[in-house]
Amino acid sequence: MTAIKHALQRDIFTPHDERLLSIVNVCKAGKKKKNCFLCATVTTERPVQVNVVKVKKSDKGDFYKRQTEWALRDLAVVDAKDANKENPEFDLHFEKVYKWVASSTAEKNAFISCIWKLNQRYLRKKLEFVNVSSQLLEELPKVTEESVPSGENQSVAGGDEESLDDYQELNTREEQDIEIMMDGCEYAISNAEAFAEKLSRELQVLDGANIQSIMASEKQVNILMQLLDEALKEVDEIEHKLSSYEEMLQSVKEQMDHISQSNDLIQLSNTNNMKLLEEIEFLVNYLDLSKGHIKALTDGDLSSSKGIEACTNAAEALLQCMNVALRPGHDELQAVKQQQQQFKDLREQFARRLANHLNNVFVQQFTQTLTLHYRRASYHSVSGHDQSSTLAQHSVELSLPKHLPFHRDLLRYAKLMEWLKNTDHEKYEGLNKNYVDYISRLYEREIKEFFEVAKIKMTGTSKEGKKFGLHGSSGKLTGSTSSLNKLSVQGSGNRRSQSSSLLDMGNMSASDLDVADRTKFDKIFEQVLSELEPLCLAEQDFISKFFKLQQSPALPGSVVADSTDVDGLLLSRQHTLLGDRHLLPSEKEEAGIIRSMMIKVFRCIEPELNNLISLGDKIDSFNSLYMLVKMSHHVWTAENVDPASFLSTTLGNVLVTVKRNFDKCILNQIKQMEEVKISKKSKVGILPFVSGFEEFAELAESIFKNAERRGDLDKAYTKLIRAVYNNVEKVANESQKTPRDVVMMENFHHIFSTLSRLKIACLEMERREAKQKYTEHLQFYVIYSLGQPLEKLNHFFEGIEARVAQGIREEEVSYQLAFNKQELRKVIKEYPGKEVKKGLDNLYKKVDKHLCEEENLLQVMWHSMQDEFIRQYKHFEGLIARCYPGSGITMEFTIQDILEYFSSIAQSH
Numbered sequence: 001m002t003a004i005k006h007a008l009q010r011d012i013f014t015p016h017d018e019r020l021l022s023i024v025n026v027c028k029a030g031k032k033k034k035n036c037f038l039c040a041t042v043t044t045e046r047p048v049q050v051n052v053v054k055v056k057k058s059d060k061g062d063f064y065k066r067q068t069e070w071a072l073r074d075l076a077v078v079d080a081k082d083a084n085k086e087n088p089e090f091d092l093h094f095e096k097v098y099k100w101v102a103s104s105t106a107e108k109n110a111f112i113s114c115i116w117k118l119n120q121r122y123l124r125k126k127l128e129f130v131n132v133s134s135q136l137l138e139e140l141p142k143v144t145e146e147s148v149p150s151g152e153n154q155s156v157a158g159g160d161e162e163s164l165d166d167y168q169e170l171n172t173r174e175e176q177d178i179e180i181m182m183d184g185c186e187y188a189i190s191n192a193e194a195f196a197e198k199l200s201r202e203l204q205v206l207d208g209a210n211i212q213s214i215m216a217s218e219k220q221v222n223i224l225m226q227l228l229d230e231a232l233k234e235v236d237e238i239e240h241k242l243s244s245y246e247e248m249l250q251s252v253k254e255q256m257d258h259i260s261q262s263n264d265l266i267q268l269s270n271t272n273n274m275k276l277l278e279e280i281e282f283l284v285n286y287l288d289l290s291k292g293h294i295k296a297l298t299d300g301d302l303s304s305s306k307g308i309e310a311c312t313n314a315a316e317a318l319l320q321c322m323n324v325a326l327r328p329g330h331d332e333l334q335a336v337k338q339q340q341q342q343f344k345d346l347r348e349q350f351a352r353r354l355a356n357h358l359n360n361v362f363v364q365q366f367t368q369t370l371t372l373h374y375r376r377a378s379y380h381s382v383s384g385h386d387q388s389s390t391l392a393q394h395s396v397e398l399s400l401p402k403h404l405p406f407h408r409d410l411l412r413y414a415k416l417m418e419w420l421k422n423t424d425h426e427k428y429e430g431l432n433k434n435y436v437d438y439i440s441r442l443y444e445r446e447i448k449e450f451f452e453v454a455k456i457k458m459t460g461t462s463k464e465g466k467k468f469g470l471h472g473s474s475g476k477l478t479g480s481t482s483s484l485n486k487l488s489v490q491g492s493g494n495r496r497s498q499s500s501s502l503l504d505m506g507n508m509s510a511s512d513l514d515v516a517d518r519t520k521f522d523k524i525f526e527q528v529l530s531e532l533e534p535l536c537l538a539e540q541d542f543i544s545k546f547f548k549l550q551q552s553p554a555l556p557g558s559v560v561a562d563s564t565d566v567d568g569l570l571l572s573r574q575h576t577l578l579g580d581r582h583l584l585p586s587e588k589e590e591a592g593i594i595r596s597m598m599i600k601v602f603r604c605i606e607p608e609l610n611n612l613i614s615l616g617d618k619i620d621s622f623n624s625l626y627m628l629v630k631m632s633h634h635v636w637t638a639e640n641v642d643p644a645s646f647l648s649t650t651l652g653n654v655l656v657t658v659k660r661n662f663d664k665c666i667l668n669q670i671k672q673m674e675e676v677k678i679s680k681k682s683k684v685g686i687l688p689f690v691s692g693f694e695e696f697a698e699l700a701e702s703i704f705k706n707a708e709r710r711g712d713l714d715k716a717y718t719k720l721i722r723a724v725y726n727n728v729e730k731v732a733n734e735s736q737k738t739p740r741d742v743v744m745m746e747n748f749h750h751i752f753s754t755l756s757r758l759k760i761a762c763l764e765m766e767r768r769e770a771k772q773k774y775t776e777h778l779q780f781y782v783i784y785s786l787g788q789p790l791e792k793l794n795h796f797f798e799g800i801e802a803r804v805a806q807g808i809r810e811e812e813v814s815y816q817l818a819f820n821k822q823e824l825r826k827v828i829k830e831y832p833g834k835e836v837k838k839g840l841d842n843l844y845k846k847v848d849k850h851l852c853e854e855e856n857l858l859q860v861m862w863h864s865m866q867d868e869f870i871r872q873y874k875h876f877e878g879l880i881a882r883c884y885p886g887s888g889i890t891m892e893f894t895i896q897d898i899l900e901y902f903s904s905i906a907q908s909h
Contacts, residue, residue, distance in 0.1 A: 001025075001107075008039065008055060012064060017044045018051075022114035024107040029089060029099035036067070038100065040114050042122070050118045052092070070094050073123055078112060079130040109136055279327070286324040287339050289346075293317050297350040302357045308412050311350070315419040318346055322423075351424040354416055359434050365406050366438040370445075398457060398524065400450050400531045407542040418548040432547060436600045439539075444604045451608040454528050455615055458521055521616060522626040522703075528612065529634045529651075536602060536647040543597055549590040591644060598646030609654045617661050622696075624662040625703050625713075631655045632709035659712065666716045669696070670723040678731055684738040685852030687731060690747050693724050694754040701758055714762040721766045724751065741781035742850045748774040778861070782868045785843060790836070790872075796827045797876055800883055813883040821887050824880070833893035837901040840869075844905050859906065866902040870895055 001023070009020045022040040036056040043049045050072040055064050070092075077093035086105040090112065092098045102108035112129070113136045119127045129137060293314035300314065301307030322343050330336050421428045543549065616623040635655050638648040673689045697717070704713045728751075732743035748770045755767035800813055813819050831839075847861055873895060880889055893901075 022111050024111035025103040026100040029101050050122050077128045080132045083131045083133045297346050312415045351427050355427040362438045398527050440601045457524050526630050549594050550587045606650050621665045624665050627658045628662045629707045631658045673723050673727040684735050684743045686750050741777040744777040782864045810882045841905050
């Protein structure tokens with residue numbers, strides 16, 4: 001172990017100016033690893049630093065290297081595990097616990113003892129030794145640097161260090177002195193006793209010299225001691241003065257500490273006072289309601305504008321006071337609790353007073369209107385007038401009463417209603433319900449009277465109104481089943497109905513349904529819608545402003561038509577595209593509340609409109625065209641203003657009914673076409689439903705000139721024209737008096753002329769089809785008719801064409817017995833010019849009997865026959881020239897003769 005210790009000192013610690021004082025061979029507890037050494041070292045330079053170094057043998061060779069180093073001042077606990085039994089384990093507690101197992105208990109004890117001594121000498125810290133025997137912890141002599149001179153101190157320190165360990169390395173100077181001394185005594189190595197004796201003698205000589213020197217300097221020592229005594233007295237005096245000064249300073253310090261504490265308390269008191277003042281100012285500023293506001297809330301006049309303004313300001317001030325966000329702890333103050341309770345009482349009292357006043361306003365308005373109505377009704381009753389006639393007489397202008405003054409009066413309370421909505425929702429809901437209840441009854445009476453007047457104006461007089469099931473002021477159609485049957489369209493054509501049809505449009509008289517009546521109905525219906533629209537919009541706007549409800553925003557959008565098949569009828573609905581704007585949940589809820597209120601307020605509008613539409617349809621089924629255009633326009637306008645409004649929704653629902661009536665009207669016209677019966681004794685001519693379609697199209701085009709729902713009419717056109725085509729062909733097939741081609745030709749010519757004149761874009765294909773059918777049947781009739789005047793000649797040349805078709809050459813036909821030249825001359829002689837003209841004259845008369853005068857196609861037909869006759873003549877001449885070449889055979893009349901025949905016949909008739 002000594003050799004290892006010497007090697008470690010030389011190789012590791014000497015280069016770092018350190019001394020190795022103790023060493024122990026250890027390994028980590030519980031792990032099988034190579035052994036290492038824990039070394040206790042001190043530095044040779046001051047201040048002295050004491051370290052514990054872990055040294056480990058290198059894996060690459062036999063030399064040692066430093067691995068870890070801890071300062072002794074960082075050591076907290078030394079645990080020897082067992083103080084009574086031999087145990088090589090021990091723990092060192094630095095920043096963490098290191099567990100070691102020494103190679104022997106003696107090495108462990110020597111290392112722990114060295115650490116204890118180093119701590120006592122250099123550190124003097126509170127180092128805890130656990131499970132360590134008291135024999136190891138022997139205190140060193142308490143030698144201080146103050147009581148020993150520096151040289152002696154070094155000597156003592158050297159002695160102490162020598163006592164710490166048996167081995168101490170010589171420094172360089174000591175090694176040189178020993179070498180010089182041994183050189184002077186060559187026998188030192190061979191005779192150690194003689195060398196030791198010599199050294200002892202020299203030491204005695206030195207000791208004697210030291211004693212003599214000390215004795216010689218005794219006088220000086222005494223003088224030094226005397227000086228030291230005087231110095232000690234001076235020091236005592238200085239210490240006494242310092243003590244007195246310290247006492248004085250201590251008193252001053254106490255006084256200053258007291259003053260500092262007083263200043264802190266004063267500053268704390270000022271801070272507390274400022275915070276208290278701030279809190280009081282906050283409560284006074286935000287929780288104080290002026291006496292004027294309190295008086296306005298308790299006794300303010302809610303009838304005058306100034307009183308309403310004062311109450312509004314007071315209510316807003318009260319709401320601000322109640323909504324103040326109190327700071328923590330304010331709600332525990334008694335004054336705050338009392339103030340809040342006062343605010344609650346004021347709120348409840350004013351809310352109750354406001355609700356009662358507004359209810360009285362509602363009742364007063366309703367009562368005034370009813371009183372006026374009853375006065376008027378009682379006057380007419382005393383005068384003996386029928387109420388229906390009275391309404392007609394006193395309603396020269398069809399208009400609804402305006403509620404603008406009432407709305408303007410109530411809107412003064414709008415801010416108070418908003419306050420009530422935010423503070424007492426129950427009373428707000430009660431006012432909402434009461435307003436709807438009163439105003440709905442008022443509107444119901446006014447609207448029913450308004451529609452009663454409109455119905456009377458439509459029917460002319462009350463007597464005429466009874467013909468349509470209109471009775472008194474009820475405004476309802478109460479006709480019996482038999483009267484409704486009379487109003488329905490009859491397909492037999494024997495009875496004239498109140499409704500119009502394609503069959504009888506051309507037969508309307510001035511006393512019956514005419515353009516003036518329809519124009520009158522159109523104006524009345526437009527006036528009804530024009531009166532209802534601003535009424536509903538004004539009421540919805542008032543409800544929104546008065547009850548502070550958010551309407552759905554009127555965003556610019558495009559209206560598109562969507563078609564849906566409902567109950568077998570093609571209905572159209574309007575949809576508005578509003579972009580990407582989405583309503584908030586609160587906005588949706590308030591918009592729903594407005595719609596709900598409007599539905600209750602105007603619950604009678606939709607039934608009354610449906611009754612009016614039903615009446616108009618009974619008066620004249622073609623009134624549905626006017627109603628469809630007007631209703632579509634108003635729906636389109638309402639959706640542009642607010643697509644989700646009550647007006648838009650209601651008119652949209654009524655528009656569905658109008659569209660259904662329009663579709664029924666179209667289907668009814670088609671049904672009448674299918675039920676048409678023609679006379680067997682007279683010629684057909686232009687069919688009634690063809691003329692009816694012309695007038696229907698003219699009427700519809702004038703009505704739908706600038707309409708938004710042109711698509712509905714186009715669909716109806718398509719259905720009607722297809723039904724007209726089918727039934728024209730059906731009647732032509734059934735006709736016995738008039739040839740089928742004539743019926744087809746005349747009616748399709750009429751249809752073609754009508755469509756060409758009206759220029760209906762959606763029927764362009766049907767117009768071309770009508771022209772094609774007219775041209776085809778004209779040609780068919782011409783060919784069929786011209787075959788009769790020259791019948792034998794036609795049969796003869798048809799036989800020639802048949803032989804040529806069988807393969808006989810044209811120049812060989814004359815050799816056939818039935819078609820020789822003699823037979824040809826014989827046939828030609830049967831048709832001299834006089835006979836041809838006679839036959840053409842008979843043909844003209846027959847054609848004249850077939851054609852009708854309305855269409856004026858006789859000259860067209862006669863000119864077509866002339867062209868066809870000349871074409872056949874040229875064809876016959878060509879066959880004669882090819883089949884009978886050089887025979888000199890010709891017809892007995894020429895083309896010029898034919899032109900003269902046709903011209904003279906036409907002029908003679």
